[in-house]
Amino acid sequence: MSDGPAARRGQGQPWGGVRPFSIKTKLGALVVIAVLITTGLSMIAVHTKTELRFIMVFSMIATLLITQFVAHSLTAPLDEMNAVARSISHGDYTRRVRENRRDELGDLAQTINRMADELAAQDQQRKELVANVSHELRTPIAGLRAVLENIVDGVTEADPETMRTALKQTERLGRLVETLLDLSRLDNGVVPLKTRRFEVWPYLAGVLKEANMVASVRAGIASGSGGHTRTDVHLSLDVSPPELTAHADPERLHQVVANLIDNAVKHSPPHGRVTVKARRGPQPESLELEVLDEGPGIPRSEWHRVFERFNRGAVSRPHGPGSDGGTGLGLAIARWAVDLHGGRIGVAESERGCRILVTLPGLPSSSS
Numbered sequence: 001m002s003d004g005p006a007a008r009r010g011q012g013q014p015w016g017g018v019r020p021f022s023i024k025t026k027l028g029a030l031v032v033i034a035v036l037i038t039t040g041l042s043m044i045a046v047h048t049k050t051e052l053r054f055i056m057v058f059s060m061i062a063t064l065l066i067t068q069f070v071a072h073s074l075t076a077p078l079d080e081m082n083a084v085a086r087s088i089s090h091g092d093y094t095r096r097v098r099e100n101r102r103d104e105l106g107d108l109a110q111t112i113n114r115m116a117d118e119l120a121a122q123d124q125q126r127k128e129l130v131a132n133v134s135h136e137l138r139t140p141i142a143g144l145r146a147v148l149e150n151i152v153d154g155v156t157e158a159d160p161e162t163m164r165t166a167l168k169q170t171e172r173l174g175r176l177v178e179t180l181l182d183l184s185r186l187d188n189g190v191v192p193l194k195t196r197r198f199e200v201w202p203y204l205a206g207v208l209k210e211a212n213m214v215a216s217v218r219a220g221i222a223s224g225s226g227g228h229t230r231t232d233v234h235l236s237l238d239v240s241p242p243e244l245t246a247h248a249d250p251e252r253l254h255q256v257v258a259n260l261i262d263n264a265v266k267h268s269p270p271h272g273r274v275t276v277k278a279r280r281g282p283q284p285e286s287l288e289l290e291v292l293d294e295g296p297g298i299p300r301s302e303w304h305r306v307f308e309r310f311n312r313g314a315v316s317r318p319h320g321p322g323s324d325g326g327t328g329l330g331l332a333i334a335r336w337a338v339d340l341h342g343g344r345i346g347v348a349e350s351e352r353g354c355r356i357l358v359t360l361p362g363l364p365s366s367s368s
Contacts, residue, residue, distance in 0.1 A: 030070050034063045077105045081112055093120035137176065144169035193249040193340055197285060200244040200278050207257045208235045233268045239278040247285035247362045252337040259330035260291040260356050267295035286362030293353040303347040307335040
């Protein structure tokens with residue numbers, strides 16, 4: 001399933017092995033052929049008593065012709081690679097190098113093509129991010145502007161209900177800014193953790209209660225910052241034992257659970273159920289979390305990609321109202337927060353829907 005360097009080596013010629021048509025082999029063959037031609041013509045000259053200067057001229061011409069042929073076979077693909085690399089530097093990621101060689105230049109062609117694929121994917125992700133953020137910003141800004149224009153024009157009074165509407169739009173803008181700040185933290189490296197011991201049941205109950213409240217507030221307004229507007233999905237909590245405690249950063253763990261719940265709710269069927277389970281891990285104060293939904297699930301071929309930034313899933317249509325796919329950053333932020341703890345997050349086997357498993361290490365061994 002991995003697409004790492006080892007897997008890629010197996011798809012073509014071995015990078016560090018011996019190739020039957022490597023450049024070294026070709027250059028060695030060129031030297032051998034030149035020596036054989038010179039030796040053969042010299043022997044002919046001895047037997048036929050031909051003047052040596054003619055033999056030398058013939059030998060040089062034959063060697064130059066063979067060298068020119070070999071040089072052209074080496075420089076032609078380099079010229080093509082140079083043209084493709086120049087196009088890539090100018091932003092054209094559609095051109096590719098022909099991979100019809102079984103030598104070092106063939107490996108180089110594969111590397112350039114993979115680089116072009118990755119750059120094209122990143123460029124597409126950048127365009128999608130700009131489009132997503134523009135779309136997310138447009139709705140709350142338009143709503144806030146409409147409210148303020150009505151107040152300024154005297155159409156509506158600045159009563160508490162009107163101001164609450166404006167506040168909702170402002171909160172949506174704040175959530176989007178928080179998402180972008182999380183993305184910035186993702187790019188800038190490690191953020192210090194503020195870990196402490198806490199009781200899991202009341203903590204997770206608060207996270208679920210907040211998720212329900214936010215969904216209720218968003219209902220009737222187009223979702224923003226990847227937040228869902230589903231109020232028909234039931235959230236349930238299963239903590240065993242009830243007195244379970246954990247040692248982690250509550251703020252970062254809140255990001256993990258909230259984003260996993262948000263993703264699960266979006267892809268739940270109408271009136272579905274999302275379950276959050278918490279169990280004691282193998283180490284002191286460690287924690288195992290599961291978030292399960294009843295949606296269509298994630299194909300096994302996509303398991304390694306669901307936590308990539310801007311990945312909005314392979315499902316062609318949203319499942320249930322409010323499942324708009326968001327900005328594709330929620331699960332990437334969840335993985336980032338888990339990695340900060342030194343934990344693990346991934347998709348696990350499930351009979352129905354999607355099951356995300358999170359393991360946090362708890363107390364360091366030196367503290368236990």
